[in-house]
Amino acid sequence: GEDVEQSLFLSVREGDSSVINCTYTDSSSTYLYWYKQEPGAGLQLLTYIFSNMDMKQDQRLTVLLNKKDKHLSLRIADTQTGDSAIYFCAESGPGGGADGLTFGKGTHLIIQP
């Protein structure tokens, strides 16, 4: 079946850039997503990218997609304490429906002062 892999932890200094990486196996994915989860809360959609794109930028967030290597990354510029959270990568199946979403285990972003 489909699989999505992420590192469990990333530690960065406040003000630096954070890069969270994700690899996936389903070559027929249509959309790839980044969700953010703050402690004790639900997930919040941060951004997404269509599989025929290679980059998407939204304010401090940059998503890079290497479809050949099935590698997705999320770069957060000027990382702030409010960015401390768990970040989940998710990929949709070929149909694009939410019932076909596969989530990674999440990357804990730790901000050092």
Place this chain on the structure above:
Amino acid sequence: DGGITQSPKYLFRKEGQNVTLSCEQNLNHDAMYWYRQDPGQGLRLIYYSQIVNDFQKGDIAEGYSVSREKKESFPLTVTSAQKNPTAFYLCASSLPGDYNEKLFFGSGTQLSVL
């Protein structure tokens, strides 16, 4: 404000007991979902419903049951058959028909076993 409300925030279950987690949305979304989250794990789909009076099993439906009598509500029952129910449960909704189905999540219910 539109959103998804899950209740209660914390729930305790005694052995052999069924418990029901509530999920209500006022986003006018047709589709609703239940996920289970364990520490250090990704989200796993329990059940989903694309329309009222219809629902489908997800990847880990055993020991759970759902109903969808109203568009706004999708309660999840954790039955006594679920032997390891301790987890964080997340409800979500989406607007199908949009090829890119973005999920909107509630704030979750933490279920623990006494």
